Amino acid sequence: MLSQIEGSKAVADAVAFCRPEVICAYPISPQTHIVEGLSKLVKTGELAPCEYINVESEFGAMSVAIGSSAAGARTYTATASQGLLYMVEAVYNASGLGLPIVMTVANRAIGSPINIWNDHSDTMSQRDSGWIQLYAETNQEAADLHIQAFKLAEELSLPVMVCMDGFILTHAYERIDQPTQEQVDAFLPPFTPRQSLDPDHPVSIGAMVGPEAFSEVKYLAHAKQMLALERIPELAAEFQQVFGRDSGGLVHTYKAEDAETMVVALGSVLGTIKDTVDEMREQGHKIGVLGITSFRPFPLQAVREALENAQRVVVLEKAFAVGIGGIVSSNVRTALSGIQLRGYTAIAGLGGRAITKASLQKLFTDAEADQLEPLTFVDMDWELVERELQRSQLTRRSGTAYEHQELNPELVSAQLL
């Protein structure tokens, strides 16, 4: 059924159709509309039976989720940015314990400086946590991925993070084809764990494992995630059968067939990239796109196949590893090992800075002319940066970083537009 709704509502409704038994959440921008929507559905009885718990922190949220999932209840939570970091100990704990928790992360930058707008630094920081990470390109895909996520999580006994760009997707109204309860029930069977906390079959969960067994336990967790590489495409196909649309999967390519330049990205920016690529194709540029949906497990094979015939690859990222550079690009580079082509990393959109078609067009054109640095920061105010670097050379003084910057107020307010 077609609806014109906010992304957060599409996700809340999709999650509700999955019949979660326990929802525990702590509010943080820009996830708030999702948990508010779900709390209303529970309170009115529309979503029942379901326990909705208002927890005292994000650490509390993931911990309650651990208890509830271990006791055999289908469990959901959501967070972003600082909240994700606050629960990190429990995030690793959940994947180590093999609990099929599904969590939405409304991608948001991490402070300091505090910033509530979108980038990928939050979920990128958890790429090693053992969680499966899926990135949605549109709100339709965000809703659909949650349904696939529960099934994937419960089959593999691994938690799944569904990543959607904060504000850009969560707070955008767009057309969504909403599923029906019957469709979701046909796709997603009830949660029947192999092992749970049950007085009839007592088990001890969470023992300390020493050097003699730890490595094997960790490897097995990795092996489980690798199984997802097969299962994710299968699930997308099953989803297509039940719901009639193409959502999820490991990667998507766009106009890649004869592309000399391939652009790689995750999340909502792919839409803007595709529009830019369309315009450039009309001008005769041989340029294509690779959208990565499953970031963990990283689909090395699929990425290699999509990129190996190109001459150059531009990886556009919304996060970066301070002290070295691109994150996604280093994963892409691993996929391409042994293959000779030019690789460029472009960092854009940090802290919610808009990524425009104009900037993308310039970036891609420079890449085609091989006039790009290996590591580029899109739309960076180099003048300000140089000035500040020079100033801090003159007088070495410790203190918070951004208090020392002479920010140009006109520039800032123009950016707000």
Added chain:
Amino acid sequence: MPSQPIKFYQTGSFVVGNRLLDVEVRSTQSDPKRANTLTSGHRACQGCGEALGARYALDTVSRVTGGKMIASNATGCLEVFSTPFPETSWQIPWIHSLFGNAPAVATGIAAAMRVKGRDDVRVVGQGGDGGTVDIGFGCLSGMFERNDDVLYICYDNEAYMNTGVQRSGATPGAARTATTQPVGPEPGNEFGQGKNMPLIAMAHEIPYVATATVADLRDLEYKVERAMTFRGARYLHILVTCPLGWGSASRDSIRIARLAVETGIFPVFEAERGVVTGVSKIRRRVPVEEYLKLQRRYAHLFGKKARPDMVAKIQGAADRNISRFGLLDETPEELKPPGDASDAATSEQDAVQQPPEVIETNAMRLTAETLEGAR
């Protein structure tokens, strides 16, 4: 003819023997059909108060729930010594997640039971003092505030024992730990505000709060049983002796816990919805020295560099507890030791107490024996 209850006491630990009691009032532990929720084979130290307390508490929960229980456990001694992979001592469903989240995990388990219509399954969350008053404090308070149907038990041995005896928010003033060493002008732990977790629990006005010790195990079992008659958030704070961390003889674990009660250092009471409903009266009051001298963690208060001023502070705190909770019945004058409730000391007191008249009590004789024996 009116009947008068008579208590029988064995020497030394003053524990009441089961054989002397009617069957109905014997401890759960005396029943050969007890659940052994925490069964043998665990790796606890000899004389561990926590193993003792946990066994008594959880077997009681098992008895009253017909075995329908699930436990969540914070990181700490109990968790570590009970589950040395690939073995476990637990015969109940049990989960250890993290250090600071045992209350939250318990909340999650309770929610799962509720949503599945299994309200017959009861949930226990447990942890040491560190996991409860420090790192688990936020989650615990949240659990109280929501009145989640969880019985939370804190086994308080007054420091982070599992990691090598470091100071926690529950470590008393003057106590030696690895991070509050007995050196310098203020040896041992500083005298801070303390963190009275039972009173904090009471401030949340949850259905039931109680304290207990491993010295009166039948009282402990009673408190657990009473707690299980309520639904909603319940809190039990149990003083458990740690021979290793306290520097005491393993055979003195119960005796030391009893002395903590009899000095007034650890008040034993019950409360419902924020109001104290009952206290265990001190049967035979003793000065705090009797308690302190059995533990090497207080050794620096005595001997060559004795600190009677610090002992006096500890005595003052004990006096305040006695006064605040009404722990003494009226007793004849000659049995009242100096510094009792009626002239409770202030926190600024620097006045050195006159040394008490030496009255040779059983306890003192035993103390001397113990210390002699230890040498």
Added chain:
Amino acid sequence: MFELRIHGRGGQGVVTAAEMVSLAAFAEGAHAQAFPSFGSERMGAPVVAFARISDKEIRNREPVMAPDGLIIQDPTLLFQVDVFSGLKPEGYILINSSRSFAELGLGDLSSRHKLERLLTVPATEFAREHVGRPMPNAALLGGFAALSGVLSLASVSAAIREKFSGKVGDGNVGAAEASYTYVQQQMKELANA
């Protein structure tokens, strides 16, 4: 594709206005996208929201840089924020004010844009009259429907009722209709002038 940018201050319903535009477009069978540019909840701060209407799937998510239409909900923003930035030459502007463009000091805009597409409407007054509250967003949408012809008044009214129920919905629809009529009248006068 029609791209709209709405300027106002926090608390004036700017975001809701953009959402209603998308609901109205959806009702007419079009693809529509609406999203805000701000984040933290704070009354009175300048706020921008965007809407796109198209007959094809909308993939672009950049802010609206070159709008086909502008709605200014709060005239105090006129010289504070560059509200007209990027407006296409044939673009529409609708400002919430009882004064004319010239009276607002915006006379020079008519040299760069089409005079008959630059209008003001006293939306706050209509809102006060019909809803009892000075919330101009619904009224402005009615006016914009008349000005641009991009949405019908019926779709706008339906969108308003999706957001506001009962008396408030009726009132907002009334304000939108009044605004629509007012703008239509203005356009007639300009055409006959």
